[in-house]
Amino acid sequence: MSKLAVLASGSGSNFEAMVHYFRQQATADIVLLLSDQPQAQCLNRAERLGVPAAAQRVRDFPDKDSYERWIRDTLLDSAVDMVVLAGYMRLCGPTLLQAFDHRILNIHPALLPSFPGKHAVEQALDYGVQVSGVTIHVVDEGMDTGPILYQEPVPVFAGDTPETLQKRIASVEHRMYPRVVEAYFQGEVTLKARRAIWKEEPTWDCGF
Amino acid sequence: MSKLAVLASGSGSNFEAMVHYFRQQATADIVLLLSDQPQAQCLNRAERLGVPAAAQRVRDFPDKDSYERWIRDTLLDSAVDMVVLAGYMRLCGPTLLQAFDHRILNIHPALLPSFPGKHAVEQALDYGVQVSGVTIHVVDEGMDTGPILYQEPVPVFAGDTPETLQKRIASVEHRMYPRVVEAYFQGEVTLKARRAIWKEEPTWDCGF
Numbered sequence A, B: 001m002s003k004l005a006v007l008a009s010g011s012g013s014n015f016e017a018m019v020h021y022f023r024q025q026a027t028a029d030i031v032l033l034l035s036d037q038p039q040a041q042c043l044n045r046a047e048r049l050g051v052p053a054a055a056q057r058v059r060d061f062p063d064k065d066s067y068e069r070w071i072r073d074t075l076l077d078s079a080v081d082m083v084v085l086a087g088y089m090r091l092c093g094p095t096l097l098q099a100f101d102h103r104i105l106n107i108h109p110a111l112l113p114s115f116p117g118k119h120a121v122e123q124a125l126d127y128g129v130q131v132s133g134v135t136i137h138v139v140d141e142g143m144d145t146g147p148i149l150y151q152e153p154v155p156v157f158a159g160d161t162p163e164t165l166q167k168r169i170a171s172v173e174h175r176m177y178p179r180v181v182e183a184y185f186q187g188e189v190t191l192k193a194r195r196a197i198w199k200e201e202p203t204w205d206c207g208f
Helices: A013-025 A041-049 A064-077 A094-099 A120-127 A162-185 B013-025 B041-049 B064-077 B094-099 B120-127 B162-185
Strands: A002-008 A028-035 A053-055 A082-085 A104-108 A131-138 A148-155 A189-192 A195-198 B002-008 B028-035 B053-055 B082-085 B104-108 B131-138 B148-155 B189-192 B195-198
Touching: A002 A013, A013 A028, A013 A041, A013 A162, A028 A041, A028 A064, A028 A162, A041 A053, A064 A094, A082 A162, A104 A162, A120 A131, A120 A162, A131 A162, A131 B131, A131 B148, A148 A162, A148 A189, A148 A195, A148 B131, A162 A189, B002 B013, B013 B028, B013 B041, B013 B162, B028 B041, B028 B064, B028 B162, B041 B053, B064 B094, B082 B162, B104 B162, B120 B131, B120 B162, B131 B162, B148 B162, B148 B189, B148 B195, B162 B189
Parallel strands: A002 A028, A002 A082, A028 A053, A082 A104, B002 B028, B002 B082, B028 B053, B082 B104
Antiparallel strands: A104 A131, A131 A148, A189 A195, B104 B131, B131 B148, B189 B195
16 A cells, blocks of 8 residues: 655645545555644644644754755655645755655646746636646646646636635545546556656546 | 628638638628738638638838738728737737727637747647647737636647647637637627626536
8 A cells, every 4th residue: 555645834625635535545545744834734634634743844944955854754764655745835855856756746726837836826816817727746846847647627707716716626626636646656647758648538527 | 790800820710610600690790811921721711701801921011010000901991890810920019909909809729828829739738738728818919918708628638749639729719719709799708907707607618
């Protein structure tokens, strides 16, 4: 059974969706939640769900790489196979990327390469797009630039606020992120250069 | 009945789809095709379809603005209400934008702001997106930067080539561009800053 760790900075709703999914599927075990925000709600969720968790502030380390070595060593101590970023608001540096080469996944609330970075939902509304969505990708050294494993469109409606659009996007995230993580460690989706090859092409849920 | 002109540089397949649509609907009359490429296939289509057409090379004018004044004056001579760009490979300058303020529409074979410019389909494949699409927008002075009236997602499959993806996108273009042009001149879709307000939210065709 694959051992997964989740890195999160915020509420951890994707973390919780993933815990429920893999407890039902029994194809992976989420052995650890790590956070860079000791007050983040994701830590409360981890406690409630019975998932071991730890948090450290970057500023309590001498430099960013020391913080990242703590992340890496904690992951290696738990024999983690794959790392899942779920609202983790930091770039991964070489220490983490080398230790888990092509084994760190991220989810982003927009159709990359549109609207990378922290304010994707607001920026999509400000731009006036009518199609936004969800991107699940392998993490590289850039900001939301890694090769894409899965994308699904989400409509934007005229009356949308950041909150209503975020909620619509989150429902796709919670449904798809665990499935794509599972497909990736099971080899159902592989990468050829930057293009994902699915053994069976996934279809979108267009039932909005 | 609205009088439309189409500007095109290439094959003119969107032009032809629009002619057929409006001859059936009888809500607008396509009174003119203008091109910057005297050898372009769109001119043959115009002749076959019985649509008046003219073409001039930019390089046969003293400067770009003289060329654009020819476009503008030809449009005004025909009492054109709205201008539809359909594979017109030039930016619109101030002469044309001022004469037809918010009355020039364009279609782009990607989900803007991703992949603006001339090589959208190839760039989408190279990036590895799984959701591309079609954007119909009001033209401003930028390259594919104007406010969006309509977007529709189009899936990218693992086996896609530029040709197969282009074909899938073109089928959405031919279906939707005439409808969105019509909705715009009938006031069914309006702009509030950069956001389109549809009287009735359009739905995507997800039957791929």
